[in-house]
Amino acid sequence: MGVHRCRKCAADSVINMPQHRLALCASHFVEWVEKSTLDFIGKHRMFEPQDRVLVAVSGGKDSLSLWRILLNLGFHADGLYIDLGIDAGCAYSKRSGDYVRNFAQNLAPDVRLHILDLASAYGRAVPELAGRRAGGRKKLCSVCGLVKRHEMNRIAHELGYDAIVTGHNLDDEAAVLFGNTLRWDVEYLVRQSPVLPGAALGLAKRVKPLARFYERETAAYAIVSNIDYIEDECPFSKGATSIRYKEVLNSMEAGSPGTKLQFYYSFLRARKKEIFPGYDRPDLQPCEKCGQATGIPGLCAFCRLTDPEKAGGQ
Amino acid sequence: MVKVHFRDTEIERPGKITIRELIKDLGLNPQSVLAVREGKLVSNETRLGEDGEIKLISVISGG
Numbered sequence: 001m002g003v004h005r006c007r008k009c010a011a012d013s014v015i016n017m018p019q020h021r022l023a024l025c026a027s028h029f030v031e032w033v034e035k036s037t038l039d040f041i042g043k044h045r046m047f048e049p050q051d052r053v054l055v056a057v058s059g060g061k062d063s064l065s066l067w068r069i070l071l072n073l074g075f076h077a078d079g080l081y082i083d084l085g086i087d088a089g090c091a092y093s094k095r096s097g098d099y100v101r102n103f104a105q106n107l108a109p110d111v112r113l114h115i116l117d118l119a120s121a122y123g124r125a126v127p128e129l130a131g132r133r134a135g136g137r138k139k140l141c142s143v144c145g146l147v148k149r150h151e152m153n154r155i156a157h158e159l160g161y162d163a164i165v166t167g168h169n170l171d172d173e174a175a176v177l178f179g180n181t182l183r184w185d186v187e188y189l190v191r192q193s194p195v196l197p198g199a200a201l202g203l204a205k206r207v208k209p210l211a212r213f214y215e216r217e218t219a220a221y222a223i224v225s226n227i228d229y230i231e232d233e234c235p236f237s238k239g240a241t242s243i244r245y246k247e248v249l250n251s252m253e254a255g256s257p258g259t260k261l262q263f264y265y266s267f268l269r270a271r272k273k274e275i276f277p278g279y280d281r282p283d284l285q286p287c288e289k290c291g292q293a294t295g296i297p298g299l300c301a302f303c304r305l306t307d308p309e310k311a312g313g314q
Numbered sequence: 315m316v317k318v319h320f321r322d323t324e325i326e327r328p329g330k331i332t333i334r335e336l337i338k339d340l341g342l343n344p345q346s347v348l349a350v351r352e353g354k355l356v357s358n359e360t361r362l363g364e365d366g367e368i369k370l371i372s373v374i375s376g377g
């Protein structure tokens with residue numbers, strides 16, 4: 001079997017996507033990705049052409065590709081980089097930030113990159129907030145997730161953005177879905193969606209415009225668009241269950257192309273039919289300190305975590 | 315021989331096979347890697363020459 005020809009022109013294809021029975025050359029692939037993203041944004045009513053959105057950028061292939069795609073599509077998309085202060089012997093956060101800053105340098109002057117350095121804002125970055133002796137990676141990642149969520153909401157709210165946009169791809173979503181389904185975790189299943197509507201008390205709308213693409217497609221987009229991204233993963237992602245789920249799904253995909261797509265898309269269709277009724281969001285109240293929504297009275301989890309009185313304790 | 319870069323390693327493999335075959339020979343899943351030659355993305359169906367250089371990029375990200 002030779003190289004497939006691009007479906008749109010006669011050139012050699014650079015990528016073959018058996019799940020779509022589609023092979024494309026570099027320029028038609030870029031066109032296809034951007035057009036499909038626009039369709040997906042419209043179909044799920046993620047945001048409107050006049051909206052201002054905040055792209056959570058990490059320096060990786062997905063978020064930088066997403067930012068580029070949204071700008072190419074003409075959206076008003078600014079970036080937010082949160083410096084998590086993760087070093088782990090490989091200067092991970094520092095290097096990720098360099099990729100983001102480097103990418104942002106070549107953008108139009110009206111596009112902004114906001115940078116939040118946790119250590120300077122709160123005196124402690126993610127590893128210190130998680131506590132030195134706290135049980136390894138799991139605790140660290142949950143603190144990391146909590147901090148990112150809170151700060152993205154806070155900044156989007158303070159700066160008046162209409163939505164937070166993240167670079168999750170279909171493999172990310174399918175891996176989460178796989179885990180949730182293995183545990184039949186209905187509460188999480190109900191809430192898993194490419195669009196999380198905003199809510200009162202500073203909860204911004206959160207959307208995932210790349211959730212229809214396989215991970216190899218977002219990586220391919222970054223490569224053909226000459227986006228320089230950090231190839232290394234966060235050192236704490238080593239051995240994460242999500243990676244094992246991705247590998248399992250990919251080995252099924254290799255045998256029958258389209259498995260991942262079908263798994264995720266069938267879920268979205270089932271979800272629309274409200275197959276899990278009766279699991280509404282718990283009542284939320286404002287945090288006494290920051291005002292952001294929290295499920296428990298008093299301080300929210302983030303404010304408890306960053307409480308200066310607790311620094312050095314535990 | 316074809317020089318193959320993957321993560322931080324560099325190995326040599328006999329050429330004249332497709333990239334898909336190379337990926338499988340290395341025990342990798344064609345879903346999880348992309349191949350880049352001279353800075354350009356190349357499809358898995360591309361046949362390698364007798365020698366040359368190719369970079370395989372893992373596309374699985376985690377966390």
Ligand code: SF4
Pocket residue numbers: 140141142144145234235236237376377
């Ligand atoms: S893998 Fe790294 S970036 Fe991801 S949640 Fe864990 S600590 Fe944060």
Ligand SMILES: [Zn+2]
Pocket residue numbers: 006007008009010011024025026027028
């Ligand atoms: Zn073409």
Ligand SMILES: [Zn+2]
Pocket residue numbers: 287288289290291292299300301302303304
């Ligand atoms: Zn709070």
